[in-house]
Amino acid sequence: MTAMTMLPLSPRETARRRLLDALRREGPLARVEIGQHLGMSPASVSDLTAGLLDEGVLVAEEAADPASGLIRGRPKTRLYFAETLGSVIGVWTGFNRIELRLVDSAGRNRASRHIERPLRNLGAEELMDVLAGTITAFAQETGAHNVKAVGLACQGYVDTRDGIVAWSPVLGTRDLPLASGLGQRLGRPVLIENDASAMAFAITQRNADLRSGRTACLMVGDGVGLGFLIQGELYRGARFGGSEFGHVRLRRSGPQCRCGGRGCIEAYLADYALHRDAQLIDHRPAPTLLLPSEDAMGSIVEQARAGDPALLNLFQAAGEVLGDAVGILIQTLEPDHIVICGPGTRAMDLLRPSFEAALASQTIPELRALAAIHVVESSMDLLTEGVVIQALRELDLDLARLKAA
Amino acid sequence: MTAMTMLPLSPRETARRRLLDALRREGPLARVEIGQHLGMSPASVSDLTAGLLDEGVLVAEEAADPASGLIRGRPKTRLYFAETLGSVIGVWTGFNRIELRLVDSAGRNRASRHIERPLRNLGAEELMDVLAGTITAFAQETGAHNVKAVGLACQGYVDTRDGIVAWSPVLGTRDLPLASGLGQRLGRPVLIENDASAMAFAITQRNADLRSGRTACLMVGDGVGLGFLIQGELYRGARFGGSEFGHVRLRRSGPQCRCGGRGCIEAYLADYALHRDAQLIDHRPAPTLLLPSEDAMGSIVEQARAGDPALLNLFQAAGEVLGDAVGILIQTLEPDHIVICGPGTRAMDLLRPSFEAALASQTIPELRALAAIHVVESSMDLLTEGVVIQALRELDLDLARLKAA
DNA sequence: ATTGTTTTATTCATAGATCGAACAAATGAC
DNA sequence: GTCATTTGTTCGATCTATGAATAAAACAAT
Numbered sequence: 001m002t003a004m005t006m007l008p009l010s011p012r013e014t015a016r017r018r019l020l021d022a023l024r025r026e027g028p029l030a031r032v033e034i035g036q037h038l039g040m041s042p043a044s045v046s047d048l049t050a051g052l053l054d055e056g057v058l059v060a061e062e063a064a065d066p067a068s069g070l071i072r073g074r075p076k077t078r079l080y081f082a083e084t085l086g087s088v089i090g091v092w093t094g095f096n097r098i099e100l101r102l103v104d105s106a107g108r109n110r111a112s113r114h115i116e117r118p119l120r121n122l123g124a125e126e127l128m129d130v131l132a133g134t135i136t137a138f139a140q141e142t143g144a145h146n147v148k149a150v151g152l153a154c155q156g157y158v159d160t161r162d163g164i165v166a167w168s169p170v171l172g173t174r175d176l177p178l179a180s181g182l183g184q185r186l187g188r189p190v191l192i193e194n195d196a197s198a199m200a201f202a203i204t205q206r207n208a209d210l211r212s213g214r215t216a217c218l219m220v221g222d223g224v225g226l227g228f229l230i231q232g233e234l235y236r237g238a239r240f241g242g243s244e245f246g247h248v249r250l251r252r253s254g255p256q257c258r259c260g261g262r263g264c265i266e267a268y269l270a271d272y273a274l275h276r277d278a279q280l281i282d283h284r285p286a287p288t289l290l291l292p293s294e295d296a297m298g299s300i301v302e303q304a305r306a307g308d309p310a311l312l313n314l315f316q317a318a319g320e321v322l323g324d325a326v327g328i329l330i331q332t333l334e335p336d337h338i339v340i341c342g343p344g345t346r347a348m349d350l351l352r353p354s355f356e357a358a359l360a361s362q363t364i365p366e367l368r369a370l371a372a373i374h375v376v377e378s379s380m381d382l383l384t385e386g387v388v389i390q391a392l393r394e395l396d397l398d399l400a401r402l403k404a405a
Numbered sequence: 406m407t408a409m410t411m412l413p414l415s416p417r418e419t420a421r422r423r424l425l426d427a428l429r430r431e432g433p434l435a436r437v438e439i440g441q442h443l444g445m446s447p448a449s450v451s452d453l454t455a456g457l458l459d460e461g462v463l464v465a466e467e468a469a470d471p472a473s474g475l476i477r478g479r480p481k482t483r484l485y486f487a488e489t490l491g492s493v494i495g496v497w498t499g500f501n502r503i504e505l506r507l508v509d510s511a512g513r514n515r516a517s518r519h520i521e522r523p524l525r526n527l528g529a530e531e532l533m534d535v536l537a538g539t540i541t542a543f544a545q546e547t548g549a550h551n552v553k554a555v556g557l558a559c560q561g562y563v564d565t566r567d568g569i570v571a572w573s574p575v576l577g578t579r580d581l582p583l584a585s586g587l588g589q590r591l592g593r594p595v596l597i598e599n600d601a602s603a604m605a606f607a608i609t610q611r612n613a614d615l616r617s618g619r620t621a622c623l624m625v626g627d628g629v630g631l632g633f634l635i636q637g638e639l640y641r642g643a644r645f646g647g648s649e650f651g652h653v654r655l656r657r658s659g660p661q662c663r664c665g666g667r668g669c670i671e672a673y674l675a676d677y678a679l680h681r682d683a684q685l686i687d688h689r690p691a692p693t694l695l696l697p698s699e700d701a702m703g704s705i706v707e708q709a710r711a712g713d714p715a716l717l718n719l720f721q722a723a724g725e726v727l728g729d730a731v732g733i734l735i736q737t738l739e740p741d742h743i744v745i746c747g748p749g750t751r752a753m754d755l756l757r758p759s760f761e762a763a764l765a766s767q768t769i770p771e772l773r774a775l776a777a778i779h780v781v782e783s784s785m786d787l788l789t790e791g792v793v794i795q796a797l798r799e800l801d802l803d804l805a806r807l808k809a810a
Numbered sequence: 811a812t813t814g815t816t817t818t819a820t821t822c823a824t825a826g827a828t829c830g831a832a833c834a835a836a837t838g839a840c
Numbered sequence: 841g842t843c844a845t846t847t848g849t850t851c852g853a854t855c856t857a858t859g860a861a862t863a864a865a866a867c868a869a870t
Binding site: 415416417420445446447448449452476477478479480 | 828829835838
Binding site: 435436447448476480481482 | 844845846847848849850851
């Protein structure tokens with residue numbers, strides 16, 4: 001797995017991928033059930049699964065279904081991922097935090113952890129050393145055996161095919177070949193992805209509705225990012241990155257953003273922005289762009305709910321920006337679904353009045369009605385989940401190609 | 406052809422469509438050449454063309470190549486569309502103008518015309534009567550024989566699959582079943598499309614580069630619209646429409662827009678907006694939202710070029726809005742290509758300084774560098790050309806299906 | 811116990827699409 | 841007239857997916 005394979009897949013590879021995706025989403029399935037999920041004939045499913053069982057990717061579940069009393073015919077034999085395929089580590093790097101997660105080959109969580117560590121001022125080599133060290137330590141401490149790949153999600157414009165971070169507000173450097181650099185240090189393949197895209201992917205894996213049509217997932221958290229999916233596939237821009245929607249400038253001379261600009265969507269909505277502006281109200285000392293703790297954010301939200309007028313203003317302005325942002329998405333992309341997700345949804349009650357007013361004031365009602373707006377409360381966990389699933393999918397493909405070669 | 410077929414195409418249908426598309430774009434081609442264009446084996450091309458020749462869709466060109474002196478082997482026999490297949494009429498309806506074009510089955514222009522006619526205040530039935538009358542008169546006057554279909558492009562959110570104008574700033578009504586209504590009156594199938602999408606399609610048909618990757622075509626003319634293509638295929642939003650990017654609100658309390666809102670991109674850049682604001686400068690009587698003539702626009706541009714400060718301010722503000730708009734597109738979609746097209750490009754020299762400054766001030770340089778910006782000077786002609794090609798493509802499919810049934 | 815019913819899974823022959831290779835066709839070069 | 845060269849067709853092989861027949865594995869009924 002060198003970064004992500006973007007080659008067009010053969011029909012067989014497409015079918016295999018769809019089958020394994022269905023198993024990861026739904027858990028163990030019998031062959032008939034797979035056929036129903038994928039709209040595929042039993043004959044084709046048998047053919048595909050025979051290959052996968054042969055290669056050791058899948059195993060048949062033990063019968064062990066004594067309570068099946070009332071079912072008549074031949075019992076189902078469910079298929080699932082073999083335990084022996086090894087594990088995958090998913091990582092998220094933020095401005096000053098690293099989240100880690102270890103999963104087995106089926107994507108089931110085995111361990112997770114997060115550590116605080118400022119990364120912004122590290123050089124390229126130093127940064128990759130720190131990341132590699134952190135990942136290796138995590139693997140040892142959790143007793144991870146047979147780690148087959150590492151998936152890493154981070155902010156910025158990530159060339160997922162070539163494994164290069166073209167630009168990031170989090171890292172100081174540009175055009176950083178992060179996948180190969182980390183891959184060398186860890187001795188295993190590394191896949192990198194934009195963090196909002198990773199979360200969007202995880203969310204759409206959990207909800208079948210969101211995998212049909214066009215779904216725009218606006219992630220509000222450490223930063224603001226957009227993951228956009230068409231028919232369940234992540235949209236990729238030039239150089240195979242996602243979107244930097246969070247750095248669209250909405251106000252000509254708004255607050256400072258991590259990207260160096262002013263008035264970006266993120267500069268109003270991100271945790272660091274709300275925390276900084278809350279500090280400014282209290283005339284606290286040095287406001288920073290660091291990601292505040294969940295506790296700190298929680299207390300700001302509590303104070304606002306309790307009626308603090310200055311904080312309410314802050315959330316009111318943020319909600320307005322969120323409404324403007326969603327309005328732009330609706331008028332530009334006319335998605336079937338808009339998902340507002342990420343830790344920032346914790347304050348959705350505070351954002352909602354001004355959000356809805358701003359949205360209504362600038363979108364054409366007939367068009368606004370076409371997009372269903374979902375609020376999905378989700379924590380940073382979903383970031384590592386998303387990138388881990390993607391790494392597993394790449395491993396699936398590699399296994400098949402290994403076999404073919 | 407009931408509106409547009411959005412059903413997934415069979416492999417055969419996809420191959421046929423690609424073949425016929427290549428012929429329309431490139432003109433008559435020999436079978437080997439088709440194979441090279443499509444990356445297809447000679448055997449497959451022979452197979453496909455045999456069917457198309459049999460059905461009478463294609464005919465072989467007369468040899469008649471006496472000047473071929475220096476070529477060695479068996480001469481090519483070029484294939485092209487049969488003349489007997491009939492013709493197609495393409496229509497564009499603006500705020501107060503109708504453009505018409507008659508083409509043969511290969512898409513070659515046979516006649517074109519435009520008439521001034523305010524459409525805004527007509528009821529649904531009246532509007533369709535006027536359009537049907539205009540089209541019928543045009544067909545008669547040009548001696549159009551065997552008109553197989555009509556393609557119509559208009560502003561607004563057009564459900565291309567079902568043939569419904571969900572919303573339009575030009576028409577008074579909403580959810581207008583324009584394709585079926587016109588189809589009944591004309592006794593022929595009618596395909597409708599958003600006008601910016603139609604122009605984007607026409608432009609990408611002419612330039613192979615723009616058909617790979619993601620291309621955002623911003624059309625500036627009677628209004629402002631966006632046609633967005635991914636790998637040469639038009640992006641479709643919910644309900645199979647395109648984008649209403651022109652009605653993204655950029656300034657909170659900007660000038661009045663045709664959509665009823667304020668500060669939309671269109672309200673600064675569209676011909677009607679520039680013309681209105683120019684009239685306001687001169688304290689002329691009633692400023693209107695009508696589309697001015699090309700002469701009127703030309704004289705405004707000339708006065709500005711001559712140094713009229715108030716007009717220069719107008720174009721400076723418009724250029725800034727254009728820069729903001731392109732900036733949003735870059736940060737949101739990271740397209741490989743951005744095309745600025747439409748009659749509005751006539752003033753590109755006046756717009757460019759503030760356009761580039763605004764673009765630079767709000768986009769991340771590394772990301773801005775990923776998108777190639779093209780200015781394509783194009784008139785309203787390309788609108789009807791785009792929709793006519795689409796109608797012809799639908800007819801191609803219908804022919805095949807007719808044969809299959 | 812035996813037979814039938816029901817559901818699951820496999821096998822096999824078939825169909826559609828594409829392609830490589832061999833072959834046929836049409837011309838200029840010599 | 842023969843050869844070289846390029847175009848176009850035919851044929852068999854491969855790959856993919858499917859319907860139909862068949863086998864397998866259970867429960868139900870007698």
